Amino acid sequence: MNRTILIADDEEEIVELLTLYLEKEGFRVIATENGEEAWQIIQNEAIDLALLDIMIPKLNGLQLITHVRKELSLPVIFLSARSQDHDVILGLTLGADDYITKPFNPLEVVARIKAQLRRSYHLNLKIDDMQHHALAKIIVGELVLHKEQCALYRNQKEITLTFTEYKLLQLFMEQPNRVFTKKQIFESVWGDEYYSDDNTIMVHISKLREKIEKDPKKPCYLKTVRGLGYKLVSGDNKVSSKADNSKDMRI
Numbered sequence: 001m002n003r004t005i006l007i008a009d010d011e012e013e014i015v016e017l018l019t020l021y022l023e024k025e026g027f028r029v030i031a032t033e034n035g036e037e038a039w040q041i042i043q044n045e046a047i048d049l050a051l052l053d054i055m056i057p058k059l060n061g062l063q064l065i066t067h068v069r070k071e072l073s074l075p076v077i078f079l080s081a082r083s084q085d086h087d088v089i090l091g092l093t094l095g096a097d098d099y100i101t102k103p104f105n106p107l108e109v110v111a112r113i114k115a116q117l118r119r120s121y122h123l124n125l126k127i128d129d130m131q132h133h134a135l136a137k138i139i140v141g142e143l144v145l146h147k148e149q150c151a152l153y154r155n156q157k158e159i160t161l162t163f164t165e166y167k168l169l170q171l172f173m174e175q176p177n178r179v180f181t182k183k184q185i186f187e188s189v190w191g192d193e194y195y196s197d198d199n200t201i202m203v204h205i206s207k208l209r210e211k212i213e214k215d216p217k218k219p220c221y222l223k224t225v226r227g228l229g230y231k232l233v234s235g236d237n238k239v240s241s242k243a244d245n246s247k248d249m250r251i
Contacts, residue, residue, distance in 0.1 A: 003117055004028045004046060008038035008061070009053040009079065014102075018051070021106045022113070035059025039067055047074060049116055051109070054080040054091065062094055069095040073150070073163045075116040079104065085199065092203040095162045098190075115191050119167060138173045141221065141234040143212060145173050152212075159211050164189060168204055169212070172222065172232035181229040205230060 005022055009015050010033040019029045030045060032038045036058040042050065050068070054061035065076055078091045083101040091099045098112055138145045144153040150166060152159045161169065167189045171180065182201050183194040190200070209216040223231050 002026055002028045003048040004030060005113065006038060006041055006045075006047045006050045007031045008033070008035060008050065008056050008064070010034065010056050011053070014053075014079075017106055018109060021110050025110055025114075027113075033057070035061065035064040039064055042068060042072070042074065049075045049077065049113055051077050051079055051113070054078055054082055054087075062090070065091075065094050065096060069160070069162060073161070073166065075119075075163050077109075077112060077116065079109070089199055089203050092200060093207060095207075097162065097164045116163075119163070119189075119191060138170075140173050140176055140232060143169075143173065143221065145170060154212065161208075161211065164204055165208050165211070168208060169232075172230070176232050176234070179225045179228050179231045185229065 005027050007015055007018055007029060009018075009031075012033075015031045015033075019031060022029050030041055030047070032041060034057045035052075038050070038052070038056070039059060041047065052061040052064060056064075059067075061078060061080070065078075068074055068076060075097050076095065077098040077100060078096045079100050079102065080087065080091070081102040088099045088101075097116055100109060100112060136146070136148050138147070142154050145151075146153070147170070152161055152166070152169065168185070171185065171188055180188075185201055186192070186194040205222065206216070209219050209222050212221055213219045221232055221234070223233060225231055
C-alpha cells in the first residue's frame with residue numbers, strides 16, 4: 001500500500017513541485033493550503049508523514065504541530081523560509097522530526113521523507129517480527145519503556161513522546177551507562193551522516209529531560225559527559241540487571 005504524505009503549504013508552485021516528485025516515487029499526496037484543513041485531514045485520514053510550512057494561514061505550522069503532538073507520534077517535517085537558528089530550534093523543540101529550509105532541492109526533501117518513514121516503519125514493527133529485539137519492556141529506575149506499545153511510563157503515568165524522542169530514549173535505555181557520542185546518537189536516531197549538527201541533538205536531549213526528569217536542570221537519568229556525549233543511568237545511580245521473564249528487562 002502506498003504511503004500517504006500530507007503537504008500543508010500555501011505556495012501552489014511548491015505543492016505542485018513536491019507532488020510531482022513524490023508521486024513519481026509512488027507516494028500518495030494530499031495537499032492543503034491552511035492549517036485548519038490540515039488538522040482535519042490528519043484526524044480523518046491515514047497520514048504517514050506531514051510536511052508542513054510554518055507560515056500557513058488560519059492555523060500556522062507551529063500551532064498545528066502543537067495539536068498533533070498532544071495526540072499523535074506522526075512524523076513531521078517543517079519546510080520553511082525561516083532559516084535562522086532560533087527558528088529551527090523552535091521547530092524542533094515543538095516536536096518536529098526534521099526541518100528543511102527554503103529554497104530546497106526536491107530530491108533532498110524526498111530523501112528526508114523516505115528516511116523518516118524508514119524509522120517510523122521500524123519503530124512500529126511488531127516485536128514478533130524483530131527477533132533481535134527479544135525484550136519487550138525495559139525498566140530504568142522509575143522509567144518503563146514498553147516497546148510493543150511504543151510507550152513510556154513513569155510511576156505508571158504515561159509520558160507522551162515524539163517519534164524522535166522515543167528513538168532517542170530507546171537507544172539510551174537499551175544500553176544504560178554507555179556513553180554515546182553525538183556522532184553515534186545522530187547516526188543511530190536520525191539515520192544520516194553526522195555533520196556537527198549540535199543544535200538538533202541538544203534540543204531533543206533538552207526536551208527529553210523536561211519529560212523524564214524531576215528537575216531538568218539537575219538530571220538524574222540523562223547525563224552529559226563533558227567532551228564525549230551523553231549516557232543514561234538509573235535515577236538513584238544504582239544499576240542492576242534482572243530478567244523479569246523472557247520478554248522483560250529491568251535495570
